[in-house]
Amino acid sequence: MEQIKAKYKSHFKDGGFLISFFSSFFFLAVALIINFYAGMYATESASGSVTDIILSNTRAYDLDDIFVYGSVAFFFFIFFVCIVKPHRTPFTIKSIALFIVIRSIFITLTHIGPFPSQIPLTSNILSKLTFGGDLFFSGHTGMPFLLALIFWKDKTIRNIFVVFSLVFAIVVLFSHMHYTIDVLSAFFITYTIFHIAELFFHKDKLIWD
DSSP: HHHHHHHHHHHOHHHHHHHHHHHHHHHHHHHHHHHHHHHHHHHTOOOOOOOOGGGGGOOOOOOHHHHHHHHHHHHHHHHHHHHHOOHHHHHHHHHHHHHHHHHHHHHHHHHOOTTTTOOOOHHHHHHHHHSOOOOOOHHHHHHHHHHHTTTTTHHHHHHHHHHHHHHHHHHHHTSSSSSSHHHHHOOOOOHHHHHHHHHHTTHHSSOOO
């Protein structure tokens, strides 16, 4: 606990760090606005569904509870990690924002409609945060994998995020929320996004253990 306090005192007295810290949340806010309009556009422009090698050969399972409570647990864990490691917050938040912006571009380019047997969300909160036509690529699969790459050297944190990514990948596939290509491509695209973030936010990455 004393080490965490020392980190807060050290970093939050640094003007450069404060600028980076608050600008990361501004970047995130802008990214979420872009994501909202991109999601609305993708849903309004969605065409028909297509066949899928996995979805066409499996029945849909109601995994709503895992999806909802898993999402809540995931975001609380991100919050916890940022609290414990405040010096890593700017790069982490900016990377997440970049992920959201790039994914927003992808979903505006691809207008495939949801799979017919998709299990609808019953949660009022998460149903408002998803659009229906924002399929390619899977954010629930990609974002935990992005966090795993960011904290790759922290074995415990990395493994927790990898588990989140794999669980969400299974959930969105077996509930037919995403096509197989949405899930598989998420790992490859996210890996590229991570390296773009390292390039764009190099100075923030230097504030590291």
